[in-house]
Amino acid sequence: MFNFSIDKKTQSSEFDQIKKWDFLVVGGGPAGLNAALYAKRKGLKVGIIVNEIGGQLNNTTWVDNYIGFSMIEGEELSNKFLDHVKQLEVPILKGVYVQGIEQVKQDFNVSVSNGKEYTTKTLLLATGGEPRKLGVTGEKEFTNKGVTYCATCDAPFFKDKHVIVAGGGNSAVEGVIDLVPWASKITLVHRSQFRADKILLDKLNDIDKLDIHLETQIISVVGNEQMTGIQALDKHTNEKKLIKADGLLIEIGTEANSKLIKDIVETNEREEIKVDLNQMTSVPGLFAAGDVTEQPFKQIIISAAEGAKAALAVNQYLIQIYKGE
Amino acid sequence: MANLLNEEVSKQIKEALSPMQNEITMVLFTKESGCNTCEETEQLLTEVKALNDKISVEVKDIDKDKEDVEKYHITDVPTFVILDDNKKYKGVKFQGIPAGHEINSFLSAMVFMSGLDLGLDQKIVERLSKITKPIDIKVFVTLSCPHCPGAVATAHSLAMLNENIEASMIEAQTFQQLSVKHNVSGVPKIIINDEFELVGNHPIDAFLTELEKI
Ligand SMILES: Cc1cc2nc3c(=O)[nH]c(=O)nc-3n(C[C@H](O)[C@H](O)[C@H](O)COP(=O)(O)OP(=O)(O)OC[C@H]3O[C@@H](n4cnc5c(N)ncnc54)[C@H](O)[C@@H]3O)c2cc1C
Numbered sequence: 001m002f003n004f005s006i007d008k009k010t011q012s013s014e015f016d017q018i019k020k021w022d023f024l025v026v027g028g029g030p031a032g033l034n035a036a037l038y039a040k041r042k043g044l045k046v047g048i049i050v051n052e053i054g055g056q057l058n059n060t061t062w063v064d065n066y067i068g069f070s071m072i073e074g075e076e077l078s079n080k081f082l083d084h085v086k087q088l089e090v091p092i093l094k095g096v097y098v099q100g101i102e103q104v105k106q107d108f109n110v111s112v113s114n115g116k117e118y119t120t121k122t123l124l125l126a127t128g129g130e131p132r133k134l135g136v137t138g139e140k141e142f143t144n145k146g147v148t149y150c151a152t153c154d155a156p157f158f159k160d161k162h163v164i165v166a167g168g169g170n171s172a173v174e175g176v177i178d179l180v181p182w183a184s185k186i187t188l189v190h191r192s193q194f195r196a197d198k199i200l201l202d203k204l205n206d207i208d209k210l211d212i213h214l215e216t217q218i219i220s221v222v223g224n225e226q227m228t229g230i231q232a233l234d235k236h237t238n239e240k241k242l243i244k245a246d247g248l249l250i251e252i253g254t255e256a257n258s259k260l261i262k263d264i265v266e267t268n269e270r271e272e273i274k275v276d277l278n279q280m281t282s283v284p285g286l287f288a289a290g291d292v293t294e295q296p297f298k299q300i301i302i303s304a305a306e307g308a309k310a311a312l313a314v315n316q317y318l319i320q321i322y323k324g325e
Numbered sequence: 326m327a328n329l330l331n332e333e334v335s336k337q338i339k340e341a342l343s344p345m346q347n348e349i350t351m352v353l354f355t356k357e358s359g360c361n362t363c364e365e366t367e368q369l370l371t372e373v374k375a376l377n378d379k380i381s382v383e384v385k386d387i388d389k390d391k392e393d394v395e396k397y398h399i400t401d402v403p404t405f406v407i408l409d410d411n412k413k414y415k416g417v418k419f420q421g422i423p424a425g426h427e428i429n430s431f432l433s434a435m436v437f438m439s440g441l442d443l444g445l446d447q448k449i450v451e452r453l454s455k456i457t458k459p460i461d462i463k464v465f466v467t468l469s470c471p472h473c474p475g476a477v478a479t480a481h482s483l484a485m486l487n488e489n490i491e492a493s494m495i496e497a498q499t500f501q502q503l504s505v506k507h508n509v510s511g512v513p514k515i516i517i518n519d520e521f522e523l524v525g526n527h528p529i530d531a532f533l534t535e536l537e538k539i
Binding site for chain 1: 329429433467469471479508509531
């Protein structure tokens with residue numbers, strides 16, 4: 001009945017005491033937390049600045065592909081990560097947003113929404129991703145008026161209602177499963193074929209109230225005060241159809257949260273950050289890991305591993321390359 | 326009734342409350358009948374109080390304690406406010422039980438009301454002090470929303486720093502009528518002075534910019 005993000009808020013004074021950090025980590029998802037763990041073990045002066053510990057793990061009800069933990073709740077996994085990092089007494093400034101990153105000689109100045117600025121020799125951007133938008137008419141207008149990107153947050157509003165789930169990957173299938181206790185009817189709509197794991201797809205077979213429309217593209221969200229349905233194109237018949245529904249859960253993957261540095265480093269056409277084998281961006285001393293990078297498989301274990309790589313590479317960089325004071 | 330907080334949870338709450346500086350008082354409003362979650366809310370407050378001796382709890386009746394109802398602008402039950410060590414109301418309010426994810430905004434409100442430094446730069450505090458119009462912030466949440474406690478904590482910290490600002494967490498399912506009135510079907514949803522809407526969690530300075538426009 002209680003969902004802790006167990007943590008005493010780091011007193012900001014603790015954070016303010018350090019004049020120059022060896023390594024600051026922006027983001028507290030799997031990538032950021034693991035990077036801090038590795039860096040602290042190397043003896044680096046490392047701190048984490050984060051809005052919400054756990055990142056996308058908080059939106060995930062069940063995780064069943066992180067080795068060593070079968071069927072663990074996303075949040076519990078996040079608490080385990082955090083516990084481990086806390087044991088090493090890594091200072092964490094949480095509940096704030098980093099709003100600017102500026103390179104000053106070899107160092108980086110990080111400005112934060114609490115109004116303060118921190119200086120560091122190296123920086124990791126582990127800001128992950130945000131839900132990708134469909135980009136169709138009506139989507140924005142009806143956001144929070146039926147359109148949602150967070151199944152766990154908003155499922156209670158769909159009690160006894162018909163909800164459409166957009167997407168065909170794991171998170172869409174999980175979204176369907178999250179809605180089962182609430183919605184009276186669920187319709188999954190996806191523009192192509194399923195990409196989700198077979199083990200998850202098998203679970204859909206048992207859901208009676210689920211309808212599946214593959215090869216169906218959502219064209220617009222319609223409604224008045226609240227959304228009342230979607231217009232969709234059936235790609236087989238090339239016919240447009242109106243599907244009436246009270247809600248639309250959009251689970252079509254994430255967009256890299258790269259805006260803080262996308263203008264100073266190289267990115268790909270999706271604005272995902274390009275990194276080398278050591279997770280370093282095109283700017284020396286500035287690293288990136290996890291869903292924010294170009295790496296195509298957005299997974300917890302992969303993000304965590306990239307965080308570890310980044311921390312080890314930062315340690316090497318500080319010893320071999322960094323020339324500041 | 327069985328305890329709401331088991332040993333493990335109690336231990337976590339105790340630890341989270343350890344940075345508390347001064348005393349605080351929670352004033353809870355309930356009523357005799359027709360309130361499904363009043364008893365549970367009272368129990369939560371009582372069990373939390375037992376975990377830190379800086380906390381006291383007073384229970385009032387919305388139909389009887391009219392003076393307090395007026396003083397703290399109470400409209401429905403269960404609602405509680407958190408007062409500082411001088412028993413001063415600084416606009417920090419919870420409508421509905423702060424269980425689920427909201428345990429985090431509840432812990433944060435207690436710790437900061439007790440006088441722990443909010444860690445904001447002087448620039449922000451100064452901007453905030455220039456707000457002179459009365460501001461009412463409603464933050465609608467569900468207990469299963471991981472992004473909501475952040476929005477509630479930000480609204481509460483604005484209230485703590487400016488006496489013209491009042492901020493309330495509103496649990497959308499308990500306060501269904503109010504949610505319907507404000508068209509809440511996604512959370513966190515923030516309503517300012519019953520008029521302006523903000524969706525999602527925002528950094529404190531962005532929040533402040535919205536308030537400055539009013
Ligand atoms: C519904 C859903 C289900 C999923 N299921 C699984 C699964 O079963 N298995 C699996 O392996 N993966 C799953 N994933 C993917 C997995 O969650 C991500 O790959 C992983 O969380 C990425 O980790 P990350 O650390 O790179 O970023 P994120 O988890 O996105 O974390 C980003 C962090 O950065 C912070 N942040 C962002 N911007 C700022 C800023 N400006 N200032 C301060 N902090 C900031 C955030 O608060 C957060 O702490 C799922 C994803 C979703 C959405």
